[in-house]
Amino acid sequence: MEKICLAVFVALFLYIGPGTIFGHSIMHVFPYGYYASDTFQHQVRADAIKDAGNFRNEAFYISKGAENIVGHYPPLIYHISIIFSYAAGIEAYDAIYFIVFFFAIVGITIMYLIIKDFNRHIALISLPLAIIMFTYPLLIGFTWGHWPSVLAQSFLIVFAWCLMKIELKHSFVLISIAFSSVLLTHTSEGVFAFIFMALFFAARFIAKKLNRAEIKNIAIAMSISFIASVYYVIIFMNTWSRTQPYTFLIEPLWDGNPGFYIANFGIILIFIIAGIIFSSFKLKEMHTSIIFAFAMLLSGFLNYVGFGLRSFQIRFFWPVYLSVFFGFGIYMLLKIVFKKWSIAYTITLSLIFVLLLMGYPKISFIPSYTKSESQGIMDSYHWSALKWLSNTEPNSKIYFFYSDIYDQDAVLRNTKRFHYLIDRDSFVNAIQEKKIKRYYTSELPGDSGGGIITRTGIFSFEDATTKYPQDYFFGPQDICKFDYIVLDKPQSDKDIRIYNMLVASELLKKNFIEKKFDNEATIILKNNKIGADCIEERSF
Amino acid sequence: MKKEVFDAIKSELSYIGLLFLTLMIIFKIAFFKENVIVLLRVILSLFWLFVLPGYFIMLYWHEKLGFVERIIIGTILSAGIIGTFSYYLGLIGLNIKYHDILLPAAIIFVGLFINLRKT
Numbered sequence: 001m002e003k004i005c006l007a008v009f010v011a012l013f014l015y016i017g018p019g020t021i022f023g024h025s026i027m028h029v030f031p032y033g034y035y036a037s038d039t040f041q042h043q044v045r046a047d048a049i050k051d052a053g054n055f056r057n058e059a060f061y062i063s064k065g066a067e068n069i070v071g072h073y074p075p076l077i078y079h080i081s082i083i084f085s086y087a088a089g090i091e092a093y094d095a096i097y098f099i100v101f102f103f104a105i106v107g108i109t110i111m112y113l114i115i116k117d118f119n120r121h122i123a124l125i126s127l128p129l130a131i132i133m134f135t136y137p138l139l140i141g142f143t144w145g146h147w148p149s150v151l152a153q154s155f156l157i158v159f160a161w162c163l164m165k166i167e168l169k170h171s172f173v174l175i176s177i178a179f180s181s182v183l184l185t186h187t188s189e190g191v192f193a194f195i196f197m198a199l200f201f202a203a204r205f206i207a208k209k210l211n212r213a214e215i216k217n218i219a220i221a222m223s224i225s226f227i228a229s230v231y232y233v234i235i236f237m238n239t240w241s242r243t244q245p246y247t248f249l250i251e252p253l254w255d256g257n258p259g260f261y262i263a264n265f266g267i268i269l270i271f272i273i274a275g276i277i278f279s280s281f282k283l284k285e286m287h288t289s290i291i292f293a294f295a296m297l298l299s300g301f302l303n304y305v306g307f308g309l310r311s312f313q314i315r316f317f318w319p320v321y322l323s324v325f326f327g328f329g330i331y332m333l334l335k336i337v338f339k340k341w342s343i344a345y346t347i348t349l350s351l352i353f354v355l356l357l358m359g360y361p362k363i364s365f366i367p368s369y370t371k372s373e374s375q376g377i378m379d380s381y382h383w384s385a386l387k388w389l390s391n392t393e394p395n396s397k398i399y400f401f402y403s404d405i406y407d408q409d410a411v412l413r414n415t416k417r418f419h420y421l422i423d424r425d426s427f428v429n430a431i432q433e434k435k436i437k438r439y440y441t442s443e444l445p446g447d448s449g450g451g452i453i454t455r456t457g458i459f460s461f462e463d464a465t466t467k468y469p470q471d472y473f474f475g476p477q478d479i480c481k482f483d484y485i486v487l488d489k490p491q492s493d494k495d496i497r498i499y500n501m502l503v504a505s506e507l508l509k510k511n512f513i514e515k516k517f518d519n520e521a522t523i524i525l526k527n528n529k530i531g532a533d534c535i536e537e538r539s540f
Numbered sequence: 541m542k543k544e545v546f547d548a549i550k551s552e553l554s555y556i557g558l559l560f561l562t563l564m565i566i567f568k569i570a571f572f573k574e575n576v577i578v579l580l581r582v583i584l585s586l587f588w589l590f591v592l593p594g595y596f597i598m599l600y601w602h603e604k605l606g607f608v609e610r611i612i613i614g615t616i617l618s619a620g621i622i623g624t625f626s627y628y629l630g631l632i633g634l635n636i637k638y639h640d641i642l643l644p645a646a647i648i649f650v651g652l653f654i655n656l657r658k659t
Contacts, residue, residue, distance in 0.1 A: 003608060011566040019570035026574050026582055053637065054630030076623035079636065083626055087585035087640040090578075102586070106616050113609055158616045168604055174617065181620030184627065228624055231631075 002120070005347070006112065009127050010105060012354070017134040018101035020373055021142065022094075030383035031093040034376040038145030039097075040410035041447060046078045046092040048416075050085065064446030064473065065418045066464045070455040072239035075232065076184040077151050100147045104133070107154030108320055110161050111289075115324045117164060118287040119331070121346040126327030128353040129268070132319040135369045137258035141316035143376070144257075149313040152186030157320070159193055163200050164288035172217045176224035183229040187236050188310045196295035203286050238461040243451040251303045254312040261315075266365040268326060271333075275325030278332045289324040296321035377405055381521030388517050389415040389484065389524065396483040399442070401500050402427040403488030409445035420477050421445050431499050434540050436506055438533075442477035480534035484516070485525045506535050545655045548602050555607050556595065560587060585640075586615075593644045594618035596651025600658060621647060 021033040031043055048059035055071040055078060063069040077096065085095035108130045116123035132138060141150045159178035165171055183190045201218075204210040226233075253259065265272060279290045300318055303311040330349065331341075338345060359368035382405055389398060398419040400406050412419050426441035446452070454464045465473070479485060485507065487500040504523050507513045513534060517524035527534055560583065567579045594614025602610065625646075626639045634642075 006608075007562055007566065011569055014566060014570035022571070024571050024573040026571050027578055049630075050636065053635035054633075055627060056631055075627040076620070079626035079630070079639075080619050080623040082636050083622060083640045083643070084585060084589060086637055087589055088582045090582070098582075103616060103619065106612060109612050110616065113612065154616060155620060158613060158620075161613060165605075168601055170600070174613075177617045177620050180624060181617075184620075184624055231628070 001343070002124075005124060005127075005350070006109065009112075009130075010109065013105045013108060013130065013134065014101075016131065016358075016369055016371075017105065017142070018098060020134075020371055021101075021139075022097070023373065023375065026098060027090050027094055030378045030380050031097075032375055032378070033097065033143060034093075034145075034378055035140075035143040035374075036145055036377075037408035037410040039143070039147075039376075040145075040408065040413065042077070042145055042147050043093040043096055044410060044413040045073060045447075046081050046085075046096045047414075049075075049078050050082045050092050051416075055079070058447070058452075059413075059416070061413050061416050061418060062447050063452045063464070064444045064448065066452050066454075068454050069452050069464055070235055070239070070461065072235050072450045072453065074148055074152075074183075074185050074187055074236070076181060077148050096147065097142075100142060100150050103154040104142075104150055107157040107317070108133075110154075110157045111320045111323065114157070114161050114164060114292065115289045115327065118289045118324065119328075121341060121343070122324065122327040122331050124327075124346045124350045125330055125353070126323035128350055128357050129319045129323040129326050131354070131357040131369050132265075132367050133316065135367070136372065137260050137264070138316055138319070139372060140258060141313070143372070146313055146316065148186040149189065149310075150316060152182050152189040153314070153317045155181040155185055156189050156193055156196075157317075160196060160288060160292040163197065166214050166217055172221035172224065175218065175221035176228065179221065180225040180228035183225065184232055187233070187240070189314075191307075191310075192296065192299040192314060195299055196292055199291050199295045200288065203291050207284050207286075234459065235455070235461075238455075238459075239450040239453050242453075242461075243449075246306055248306045249308060250305075251308045254303075254309070257312065259312050259315070260318060262318075264367060265322075266367050267363075268366065271329035272322055272325045274329030274333055275327070276329075278328055279325065290328075293321050293324045377408055378411070379521065381519045382411075383414075384519060385486065385517060385522040385524060386411070386414040389417060389486070392417060392484060397481070398484045398486060399477070399479050399482035401485070401487045401503065402496060403490055403500075404493070404496075405488070409443075410447070412445055413447075419445065420482070423474070427499075431495055436503055436535065436538055436540060438480060438535050438537050439476040439478055441475065444473045478531075480527065481531055483527055483530065485527065487523050487525070488521060489523065490521070502540060503535070506538075509536070510534055542656055545599070545652075545658075548599065552595075552607055556587075556591075556611075559591070559611065589622060589640065589644050590615045590618045593622070593647035593651065596648045596655070597621070599651060599655045618644075618647060 058069040081096035162174040300314045420442045423441040512529035516526045598610035598614035
């Protein structure tokens with residue numbers, strides 16, 4: 001019965017999570033369900049690693065044209081996805097998104113196993129709360145591309161399970177695999193793993209359960225984890241830690257993101273608080289699931305002491321971590337009335353909460369699932385244009401005129417070519433001034449999170465951007481110096497369409513400019529005389 | 541000991557088969573617009589890359605842990621091992637395109653070997 005329940009929940013999560021976001025297909029003709037630049041950032045990196053065969057360096061089109069930039073993103077998510085992409089014969093953009101969802105659901109089932117070790121009834125009552133993970137605002141963890149954090153948290157949950165089983169013979173093997181996987185997927189989650197570990201051992205110490213064998217086990221596990229991740233951790237310390245060092249900052253709101261706040265639990269919060277209160281009575285014999293939930297509750301509030309974004313990311317899994325409080329709270333409250341508990345009560349309660357959290361009926365103070373079905377920001381026309389560009393000469397330079405889709409600039413890296421993008425303000429000014437120009441203020445898009453850094457030795461790293469002048473990254477660019485010029489014709493914005501087509505017709509007046517690609521969304525022109533006067537500057 | 545390990549594997553093969561069928565049904569519900577061949581390929585890949593290597597990693601603890609627990613935990617731990625080794629193998633020059641064959645096979649072999657030597 002229990003296994004059937006678990007299978008039903010897995011089916012439900014797969015249906016409302018990846019099923020809905022992917023339009024109930026796994027393979028797509030373009031990156032589907034991608035809603036923000038970061039989703040493309042990860043997709044492009046996975047593709048780049050697939051092309052290179054390894055993640056020694058970042059691709060030049062990711063690093064603003066710079067070569068030999070050390071691969072500094074935590075590598076695990078990309079490697080698993082590429083291997084899966086090869087094995088299943090699906091595109092890397094489908095594989096990486098699927099992997100994130102799949103392991104998030106595996107993470108939910110592991111949390112179920114952890115809570116089940118505490119109490120089988122509480123575990124089943126807790127499970128429906130995970131539904132909230134697949135609706136907004138928490139869904140942005142998937143659709144906006146917080147993928148490494150989401151995957152790392154699945155490993156964080158298995159790390160909690162491994163610590164729970166520390167008494168197993170050779171448990172250090174399991175603990176070290178889980179912990180090094182956390183570090184190699186999203187290193188900052190390692191801090192939250194440490195917080196949990198500290199609370200876990202403190203609780204065992206208070207309960208007088210901590211013994212020499214456990215200390216030995218954890219020491220061996222940490223040593224193995226260190227060895228397994230040290231190569232990458234050195235890179236991390238010289239890239240991410242250097243460019244984004246810890247600074248104390250009180251950040252109650254997640255700027256620019258629809259964050260999840262404790263009040264978003266609505267009336268559910270009453271049961272969670274009840275669970276926290278009941279748990280406090282069991283301080284001396286606190287179960288791992290409760291300690292883990294406390295640790296993650298605390299970690300999710302570290303935005304008040306400078307952990308900002310990282311703490312807000314932990315909240316993507318709050319409905320999973322805190323589900324034990326929810327289940328425990330309900331169970332204990334109802335036990336006051338129903339002295340003799342039966343599995344029928346558990347299943348009925350679980351079913352009621354599935355229905356309520358799925359929005360049947362929709363009650364305003366209960367967070368509930370809202371179907372989110374859209375193909376995202378990509379479409380087949382833009383995708384074929386980007387793919388076409390990726391087959392041009394490897395050293396070609398591309399210039400993009402403005403379109404809303406290009407605002408999410410990681411999209412452009414799919415050209416796998418060096419590219420500039422017109423600055424939005426410069427573009428708007430040109431339209432307002434009714435001018436066609438040769439020089440536009442432009443930006444060199446790329447991924448500078450963690451810096452653009454070259455590795456010069458085992459422990460020595462250098463910032464590769466210092467050798468370039470500032471206007472290389474942002475400043476006026478001569479559009480005549482580019483091999484390809486991309487002009488969009490968005491149907492939704494008449495002004496952009498008219499201006500872009502005007503520029504295109506002006507460029508095509510020169511006999512060395514030819515139209516190479518044209519579809520419903522985009523036109524691509526090739527300049528066969530780089531540097532020559534390719535456009536007549538004028539007013540219109 | 542060898543006999544005991546093989547008996548354990550033999551008795552659990554039917555569970556693995558059942559899990560495969562269950563996942564196939566669940567996937568067909570969640571991804572109902574997808575071609576069955578694609579779903580089959582995806583599930584076979586999940587089994588080859590994560591479920592089976594995970595099963596052999598966790599077989600060591602088969603006396604202490606139930607099948608469901610071992611298969612779920614093993615699946616994610618296998619992903620961790622494969623991802624980590626793939627990163628380093630790539631760095632030392634073995635192209636990632638070979639890892640989908642080599643790494644799961646190696647983990648299954650090592651898992652089986654350790655279990656056979658377990659005293």
